[in-house]
Amino acid sequence: MFEARLGQATILKKILDAIKDLLTEGTFDCSDSGIQLQAMDNSHVSLVSLTLRSDGFDKFRCDRNISMGMNLGSMAKILKCANNEDNVTMKAQDNADTVTIMFESANQEKVSDYEMKLMNLDQEHLGIPETEYSCVVRMPSMEFARICRDLAQFSESVVICCTKEGVKFTASGDVGTANIKLAQTGSVDKEEESVSIDMQEPVTLTFACRYLNAFTKATPLSTQVQLSMCADVPLVVEYAIKDLGYIRYYLAPKIED
């Protein structure tokens, strides 16, 4: 028996919004430690890794490990039927071929449930090596989304250059060249507005704008985003999900032909 309840459906809606543009389907691996999903996008350029810890749920029970393959478009349809403040419960029997998603209004006067067919997805699980990153940048997630959106107008690629002075995003195309530099912030009143850089050595990497823009669909989940970079390895873009876990996106760098 698997059962997981969250106090607010809005979190699950935001998580789905953060992955459904990259992935059409995914397997939710459930164990007593929580729920994990790992999947490559269709073109196999990026990887999504979602972790939701069991202690972040209002109720969590998982007697036996189960893997639930879901069509994310179908799940998004179901979540559209929830009000943001509804309780949401996911339930499945051991070895079931369906999952039930139930929404309850705060006053318990409206209860709706949706049974969704599960899929057998033959997805390979990739091992992500432990990496000492040369640069780790933390910045407001809205700022990162804005930069990715703005620079995508000028080029398919953005160059991210990180030094101890700051981080610079550059896009060059037919129009010309766009540069956006962010310096580390001094003392700021609100931690969520700060830009911080933890640099071991400077790094310059090039990434495809369309994937970075897809990752920014996770912006509503977190006020800050963390970019971890190292020469010749995938970028990690991480959004923490408060008290519940995180979503990490890995993106292979572009290299010269």
Add this chain to the structure above:
Amino acid sequence: MQRGINTYFKPV
């Protein structure tokens, strides 16, 4: 050139 993510991360 864009490499795939599975160039870096191998199946386990």
